Amino acid sequence: MAPPFQRHIFVCTNRRPDGHPKGCCATKGAEEVRAAFKAELEKRGIKGQMRANAAGCLDTCAFGVSVVVYPEGVWYGGVKVEDVPAIVEEHLIGGKPVERLFMPLMKKAGS
Amino acid sequence: MAPPFQRHIFVCTNRRPDGHPKGCCATKGAEEVRAAFKAELEKRGIKGQMRANAAGCLDTCAFGVSVVVYPEGVWYGGVKVEDVPAIVEEHLIGGKPVERLFMPLMKKAGS
Numbered sequence: 001m002a003p004p005f006q007r008h009i010f011v012c013t014n015r016r017p018d019g020h021p022k023g024c025c026a027t028k029g030a031e032e033v034r035a036a037f038k039a040e041l042e043k044r045g046i047k048g049q050m051r052a053n054a055a056g057c058l059d060t061c062a063f064g065v066s067v068v069v070y071p072e073g074v075w076y077g078g079v080k081v082e083d084v085p086a087i088v089e090e091h092l093i094g095g096k097p098v099e100r101l102f103m104p105l106m107k108k109a110g111s
Numbered sequence: 112m113a114p115p116f117q118r119h120i121f122v123c124t125n126r127r128p129d130g131h132p133k134g135c136c137a138t139k140g141a142e143e144v145r146a147a148f149k150a151e152l153e154k155r156g157i158k159g160q161m162r163a164n165a166a167g168c169l170d171t172c173a174f175g176v177s178v179v180v181y182p183e184g185v186w187y188g189g190v191k192v193e194d195v196p197a198i199v200e201e202h203l204i205g206g207k208p209v210e211r212l213f214m215p216l217m218k219k220a221g222s
């Protein structure tokens with residue numbers, strides 16, 4: 001695998017101390033979501049063109065596990081392991097972002 | 112600060128165990144580079160539009176501290192604290208990526 005990537009997926013895997021008022025993506029399954037992206041990219045044979053990257057806090061903690069896909073700049077919120085195949089199939093491969101999983105800020109931005 | 116961001120800067124701050132053959136960005140000053148980006152964005156009053164994010168391994172360890180800027184997908188390698196003002200001034204504000212700091216892969220890709 002070598003950059004630049006056709007698509008670069010950043011999954012917030014930030015972990016805050018227990019009891020922190022903001023919570024964090026790590027306790028909501030972020031590592032599992034990232035692992036699911038990696039596995040799905042590998043299964044589809046596109047691991048060479050795309051990368052599922054860990055990221056620090058993306059500043060969107062309120063929305064659950066946060067994922068941003070570049071270069072499009074599409075933000076997904078509250079992502080669960082079971083959402084990953086749809087994002088990979090419809091967006092990363094098919095080129096059509098999965099609107100039902102958008103963060104509210106995407107709708108506001110009209111993207 | 113709220114996404115989407117006008118520019119999103121990812122700095123690899125990955126830390127590997129001492130003695131790992133690949134080395135890592137963390138021991139080459141990656142946290143200091145990220146802190147310098149954050150400080151510079153704040154100083155310029157553009158912290159609301161851009162974010163200097165921590166990232167896990169960007170898979171470009173060989174090039175020293177690795178930074179990728181989206182949505183452009185510009186990759187910088189071997190970034191040092193003293194390079195940060197030029198990247199912020201010329202690229203993030205001025206819109207002209209700093210070619211002398213590009214990773215070799217950027218030159219190869221003809222970007």
